[in-house]
Amino acid sequence: MLRIRRELVDEIVAHARRDHPDEACGVIAGPDGSDSPERFIPMLNAARSPTFYEFDSxxxxxxxxxxxxxxxxxxxxxxxxxxxxxxxSRTDANIAAEPDAHYVLVSTRDPEVHEFRSYRIVDAEITEEPVEIVD
Known part of the structure; x- marks a missing residue:
């Protein structure tokens, strides 16, 4: 299960809305071994694409x-x-290289409502997990 503060969810969604119609991407870092997302780090989508994201190397x-x-x-x-x-997507699953990370996806297809979901992706196998948003 992903346990995440509301302010971090809000920052992810705001970044996704800001970069729309291109995909947004980033990381939330946390203390090694804690599974606690703490530091929001928006990244630039080097692909600048509405259908693909890529971190600048x-x-x-x-x-x-x-x-x-x-x-x-x-x-x-x-x-x-x-x-x-x-x-x-299949591409998302194939490029997922952090087996301990929570892979969060936000859909911005509806300008009024966002969809926020989290997955574990290990060896291209996708497993959805519950998300608990805390204040």
Missing amino acids: GDLLKLYREMAANDEVPVVIYHSHTATEAYP
Whole structure:
């Protein structure tokens, strides 16, 4: 189960809305071994695409060095879908490289209502998990 603060959910959704019609992406880092999302890190979608996201390799290297220096790990890896439901695509599953991370998807296809869901993705196998939003 993903347990996440409402303010972090709001930041993810705001980022997804801001970048629409392109997919947004980012990470929420947390203390190593804690499974607690703490630090919101919006990233640039290097693909600048409405159907695909890609972290810039230089930005990603910098992020991983920063997390290592802070004893953090990527607890949540998020991105948005702009025209489809918040469910990982085959490409999303194939590029998921962090087996301990929660993969959060937000759908911005409806301008009034967002869809927020979380998954574990290990060896391209997708398992949806419950989300508990706390204040």
